[in-house]
Amino acid sequence: MTSPTSTAHGRSARHGMAGLTVVALVLTAANLRPAVTSLGAILPEVRVGTGTSVAVAGLLTSLPPVCFGVAALLGARIGRRFGTAPTLLVAMLVTGTALALRATSGSGTAIVLWSSGALLAMGLGNALLPVVVKRWFPDRVGDATAWYTGALAGGTAAAAGLTVPVTDAGGSWRLGLAVWAIPALLAAVPWWWLRESRGPPPGEGEPVAPSFDSAIGQRVRRQPRSWALAGYFGTQSLTAYVVMGWLPSIYRDAGASPAVAGSLLAVLMLVGGPVSLLVPALAGRRVDQRPLVILLGIAAAIGFGGLLVAPAAAPWVWAVLIGVGMGAFPLALTLIGLRATTTDGTAALSSLGQGVGYLIAAGGPVLIGLLRDTTGSWQVPLLVILALLVPQLLCGLAAAKPGVVDEPPR
Structure with missing residues (x-):
C-alpha cells in the first residue's frame, strides 16, 4: 500500500522533472537558429576577415536546410539508439563547441x-x-509546442538583432560569432540532469520501449498523410528561407532604403513571435486544424500578392501579412505531435516530415536568385512563390485533417 507521503513525494518529483523539461525545451529551441542568423548579420565582415569567396558565401546560405534535412532523417534513429535526452545533451554541447571554434x-x-x-x-x-x-x-501538445516555437523565434530574432552591436562593441566579428556558443552550452545543462530519464513521468503517457518497434516507422512512412505533412513542411520552409534571404532585396529594388528594407524584415520576424505562440495553442485545442491552414495561406497569398502588384504601396502591411503566413512553420511542428499517438510514431513522423521538408527547401533561395538574375525583376520569382502556395495549401489540408498515422489498420 502506498503511503500519502510517498505519493506526494512522487507527485512533487514528477512536477520537478516536468518543470526541468520545460526549461530544457525552451533553452534548446532558443539555440536552434543563432548559428544561421548571427553569421548572416555580419557575413560581409566575415568574408573580408577570412578571405571567403562569393561562391563559398553562397554555399553558407544554402547549408542550413541541407544540414537540417540530413540531421532530421537520422534524428529518430539516433534518438532511439542513445535516448532523447542524451542525444540532445550532446547536440547542444556540439553546437556550442562548433560555434566557438x-x-x-x-x-x-x-x-x-x-x-x-x-x-x-x-x-x-x-x-x-x-x-x-x-x-x-501528451495532453498539452499545442501549448508545449507554443513554448518552444516562441523560444525559437526569440532566439532567431536575438541573434539577428544583437550580433552587430556585440561585434561593434568588441571591435571584432569573432566576438559577434563566439558569444552565441555560451547559450548553447548552457542549454546542455538541464539535459545532463534529464539524461537518465528514459520515459515520461510515472503514470503519465506511455512508457518508451527500450527498442524501437520498426513496424511503427514503416506504418508512418506508408501513410499518404505523412508525406502530405512533409510536403507542407517543405513548401513553407522553402518560402521562409526565400523570405529571410531575399525580402530586403525585393524591397530595395522597389525603392526602399537599406535601413527601411532591413526594418521590414525585422518587423516580419517580430510578428513571428506572437504567431508562434498563438498558432500551436489554437491548433492543440482543435480536432481539425484545416481552418488554420486556410487562414495562414490567405495571409501569405495577400502579402506576396501585394509585393508582386504594389510593393511600395503598403510595404509594412505586406511584411506583417507574410509574417502571419509564416505561422505555417509552428503549425507544421504542432501537427507532428498531433498526428501520432505514440512517442515512437512522433519520432518517425518528425524525422520524415522535417527531413524531407528541409531538403525540399534547400534549393529554394538559389532558384529564386537565379530567376531574379535571369529575368531582371522580381515578377517571376514572386509568381513562383505564389504558385507554391497552392501545393502548400493542398498538403496542409491533407495533413491537418483529423486522424493519426501510427495506428495499425483495423
Whole structure:
C-alpha cells in the first residue's frame, strides 16, 4: 500500500522533472537558429576577415536546410539508439563547441566546416523536440509546442538583432560569432540532469520501449498523410528561407532604403513571435486544424500578392501579412505531435516530415536568385512563390485533417 507521503513525494518529483523539461525545451529551441542568423548579420565582415569567396558565401546560405534535412532523417534513429535526452545533451554541447571554434576560423573552408557541425547538431534538436513534447506533455501538445516555437523565434530574432552591436562593441566579428556558443552550452545543462530519464513521468503517457518497434516507422512512412505533412513542411520552409534571404532585396529594388528594407524584415520576424505562440495553442485545442491552414495561406497569398502588384504601396502591411503566413512553420511542428499517438510514431513522423521538408527547401533561395538574375525583376520569382502556395495549401489540408498515422489498420 502506498503511503500519502510517498505519493506526494512522487507527485512533487514528477512536477520537478516536468518543470526541468520545460526549461530544457525552451533553452534548446532558443539555440536552434543563432548559428544561421548571427553569421548572416555580419557575413560581409566575415568574408573580408577570412578571405571567403562569393561562391563559398553562397554555399553558407544554402547549408542550413541541407544540414537540417540530413540531421532530421537520422534524428529518430539516433534518438532511439542513445535516448532523447542524451542525444540532445550532446547536440547542444556540439553546437556550442562548433560555434566557438567557428569564431576562430581563418578561412572560408573552416567557416563551412564548423557551421556544418553546428547546423547538424541543431538539426537533431529540430527533429527531437517534437518527441520531447509528445513524451512529456501528451495532453498539452499545442501549448508545449507554443513554448518552444516562441523560444525559437526569440532566439532567431536575438541573434539577428544583437550580433552587430556585440561585434561593434568588441571591435571584432569573432566576438559577434563566439558569444552565441555560451547559450548553447548552457542549454546542455538541464539535459545532463534529464539524461537518465528514459520515459515520461510515472503514470503519465506511455512508457518508451527500450527498442524501437520498426513496424511503427514503416506504418508512418506508408501513410499518404505523412508525406502530405512533409510536403507542407517543405513548401513553407522553402518560402521562409526565400523570405529571410531575399525580402530586403525585393524591397530595395522597389525603392526602399537599406535601413527601411532591413526594418521590414525585422518587423516580419517580430510578428513571428506572437504567431508562434498563438498558432500551436489554437491548433492543440482543435480536432481539425484545416481552418488554420486556410487562414495562414490567405495571409501569405495577400502579402506576396501585394509585393508582386504594389510593393511600395503598403510595404509594412505586406511584411506583417507574410509574417502571419509564416505561422505555417509552428503549425507544421504542432501537427507532428498531433498526428501520432505514440512517442515512437512522433519520432518517425518528425524525422520524415522535417527531413524531407528541409531538403525540399534547400534549393529554394538559389532558384529564386537565379530567376531574379535571369529575368531582371522580381515578377517571376514572386509568381513562383505564389504558385507554391497552392501545393502548400493542398498538403496542409491533407495533413491537418483529423486522424493519426501510427495506428495499425483495423
